[in-house]
Amino acid sequence: MPNPETDHATDVLLDARGVQVHFPIRRGLVIDRTVGHVRAVDGVDLAVRRGESFGLVGESGCGKSTLGRALLRLEKPTAGTVELGGTDLAALRGEALRRERRRMQMVFQDPLSSLDPRMSVQSLMMEPLRVHGLSERDRDTFGADSGRTHLAKVRDMIERVGLPQSSLAKYPHEFSGGQRQRIGIARAMVLNPELVIADEPVSALDVSVQAQVINLLEDLQDDLGLTYIVIAHDLAVVRHIADRIGVMYLGRIVEEADSDELYAMPMHPYTISLLSAIPVPDPDVEDARERILLAGDLPSPANPPSGCRFHTRCPFRQPERCDTEDPQLVEVLPGHRVACHYAREINDGRITAAGSQVVDPERAGIVPEA
């Protein structure tokens, strides 16, 4: 008999609890003093299951990249714990941390800036193998750990990302943006990681190339048994690849649900606003749709609003409670968590949006589906 409690526990690859990253704001010419903190990530709980794709979305500045970096320990969290397969990363130092790091890799937005232009593709891909060595699994496939077997692994991976072997002798500037991203992906995958965090992996690419790269990520996930966290400001990109989605606002996750459910039934006013701004291709549906305008700009993460941090822009805001009481992320439906005092009332229409208007998608921080 399956036991849902223990099965869930062993199924979770990445388990983050109460993660905070606060950057000090320093002032003073003579004496350097800390005058405040940018609360880039401000208490995030996140459990990502083995083999799943978790999408992290939100507008620019909400803390997505900082959270991704904190999960990989590229940024030291100021509070909270991050466990990978049951190992607490914060407790590790030196060689032990380096060994664990190999299990997690990052794919960056701009492949050119993350690749050394003076290194050939072969050298770029051999470098992580030289630093970390082959995994046990690779050694079984490619033989003992040596330069020759490293090269066999590199050749295998360049083929898997759809580039010819001749690419290995070339340099990053000789490739198109899409090809460079394939190289960035091959480089991340060559270490056989378990978890890959892709930070805006296609936002620097032409729309025509975006789908190819997303498809490649999906194929590699199936072939290599990977777990993904895909970070994007574009809901359309995340929808395609993610099984589950977390929506971030000012350093917190405000809604989390299975991808299909989130799109069909968004419950947090921020998610509702973001989704209402995506144009629908059918003009009849498009004209009849209610659009919700997000008032104002993203508040400063150095000084987040009191109560619910979304209340200053929320079209469903109820005075008093929303202004003063900080809502927790709670399970409103099975597997669907929302940080809003009035999620149920909004969902069943008892509370409606004040002043629904046409929204400017660019201002809302989202890019419409092509």
Ligand SMILES: Nc1ncnc2c1ncn2[C@@H]1O[C@H](COP(=O)(O)OP(=O)(O)OP(=O)(O)O)[C@@H](O)[C@H]1O
């Ligand atoms: N090293 C740092 N020092 C101080 N503040 C920082 C630092 N890194 C990020 N921030 C601030 O933290 C907040 C979150 O930044 P982050 O880059 O994580 O957001 P994001 O959602 O990934 O946005 P974008 O998509 O624009 O990268 C921003 O206000 C940013 O200015």
